[in-house]
Amino acid sequence: MSMPVLEMSKPGGRHGRADGSKRAGAGGRRRDRRAAGLPAPLIPPSPHTPVLAAEVVELLDPRPGQVVVDCTFGWGGHTRLLAERLGEDGTLVAIDRDPLSEQRFHELSGELPCHMRFIRCAYDEALGQLEDEGLQADAVLFDLGTSSMQLDTRERGFSYSYDAPLDMRMDPGSEPSARTLLAEIDERRLAGILREYGEERYAPAIARAIVRRREVAPLRSTQELVETICQAIPAPARFAAGHPAKRSFQAIRIAVNDELGQLDRALPLAWGLLRSGGVLAAIAFHSLEDRRVKRFLAERARGCICPPDLPVCACGREAEAALLSRRAIAPSAQEIAANPRASSAHLRAARKLRSGDPR
Numbered sequence: 001m002s003m004p005v006l007e008m009s010k011p012g013g014r015h016g017r018a019d020g021s022k023r024a025g026a027g028g029r030r031r032d033r034r035a036a037g038l039p040a041p042l043i044p045p046s047p048h049t050p051v052l053a054a055e056v057v058e059l060l061d062p063r064p065g066q067v068v069v070d071c072t073f074g075w076g077g078h079t080r081l082l083a084e085r086l087g088e089d090g091t092l093v094a095i096d097r098d099p100l101s102e103q104r105f106h107e108l109s110g111e112l113p114c115h116m117r118f119i120r121c122a123y124d125e126a127l128g129q130l131e132d133e134g135l136q137a138d139a140v141l142f143d144l145g146t147s148s149m150q151l152d153t154r155e156r157g158f159s160y161s162y163d164a165p166l167d168m169r170m171d172p173g174s175e176p177s178a179r180t181l182l183a184e185i186d187e188r189r190l191a192g193i194l195r196e197y198g199e200e201r202y203a204p205a206i207a208r209a210i211v212r213r214r215e216v217a218p219l220r221s222t223q224e225l226v227e228t229i230c231q232a233i234p235a236p237a238r239f240a241a242g243h244p245a246k247r248s249f250q251a252i253r254i255a256v257n258d259e260l261g262q263l264d265r266a267l268p269l270a271w272g273l274l275r276s277g278g279v280l281a282a283i284a285f286h287s288l289e290d291r292r293v294k295r296f297l298a299e300r301a302r303g304c305i306c307p308p309d310l311p312v313c314a315c316g317r318e319a320e321a322a323l324l325s326r327r328a329i330a331p332s333a334q335e336i337a338a339n340p341r342a343s344s345a346h347l348r349a350a351r352k353l354r355s356g357d358p359r
C-alpha cells in the first residue's frame, strides 16, 4: 500500500521553549517523578494539550542534530517541543493516520527549525517504511489513544456526548467504521470486545441489545448507540460510574482502530529504529496499552534469566535496555486540574544500552 509522504527542509525558525512558561512547583498525585528527577509539567494552550509534556522532553532529551520520531503527531504539541530542540541539522519525523493532523503539520512545520517530515498512515506501517529506509533515531515517542481534536470534532463520532454518524475512525479512509463493525460483528465477539477493551460489566447484555436493534435497522448514529447501551444496563447501574456509554464507546473505538494490534506490531519496530543510547517513550491512557508498554520495556531491560541457584550465568543474556523510571510516571494533580483528560496517563521510557554500558 502506498503512503503519502511529505518532506521539507527548514532553513531556520524559532528556537527555545514553545510556551516560554516556567516550571511549576511539585505536588499532587505522581509516581516516581522525583525518583526520575523530573520537573513539574509544562502546559501550553492548544486545541490538544500535550500530556506530560515537560516529562517527555526531559526523558527524550533531544539535542541539536538528532533524529526524533513522533509516532502520534496529533495536534503537534509534543512534536513542537521536541523539534524546537533539534536545531537546523536535526530531523523530526511525524506520523499520524488522521488527515487533520496532516493539515496541522503543514501549519506547524514552517515554525520549526529542523528538517520536518510527515508520514500519514498507521504507525506500524510507517515504522516499517522507516526501517526499510535504514533510518536510525535518537528518540521515539508514542502518545497513544485519541486527540482532543478527534474527540471534540462532533462528526467524527468518537463521543457519546454528541449525536453524530457512527464512525470513530482515526483514518476516515480505513475500514471498518464503527457503523460497519456493529452491523457485521458476531454477538459473542462484540461482548468480548466490550468486556476486554471497555471492562464493561454488562457486556453480554449490551452486545445482545445491539444485535437485536440491528435486526430491525442498522445503527447509524452515536445517539442510537447510546440509547441501545443505556437500555441494556439496569437502571440503578446506569449512572453509577460515569456515563453509561463511556466504556462501550472506548471499547468500540479501540476495536475500530485496532489500537492494541497496532501497538504490538509497532513497539518492536520502534525499538529497532533506535540507535544505541536512544530513548523510547510511550504515554498510555488505558491499562491494556500500558501493560503492553510495560512488558515490552521490562523484557528488554531483563538480563540473565538463569535459575538463581546456578553459580555462573549459562544463558549469556544481557539487558538491552535501561528503564528510565522504575514505575510509570503520572501527571501531577496540577496538570490533571488544568487538563482532566490527562488523568489516566502513564508514561514509561527506556534507553537502549550501548555495548559496554553498565547493566
Ligand SMILES: C[S@@+](CC[C@H](N)C(=O)[O-])C[C@H]1O[C@@H](n2cnc3c(N)ncnc32)[C@H](O)[C@@H]1O
Pocket: 048, 049, 050, 051, 071, 072, 073, 074, 075, 076, 077, 078, 079, 095, 096, 097, 098, 101, 121, 122, 123, 124, 143, 144, 145, 146, 147, 148, 170, 259, 262
Ligand atoms: C493522543 S493524540 C497525540 C497528541 C499529540 N502528542 C499532541 O501533543 O498533539 C494521538 C494521535 O495518534 C494518532 N494515532 C493513534 N493511533 C495511531 C496509529 N496506530 N497510527 C497512526 N496514528 C495513530 C491519532 O490519530 C491521534 O492524532
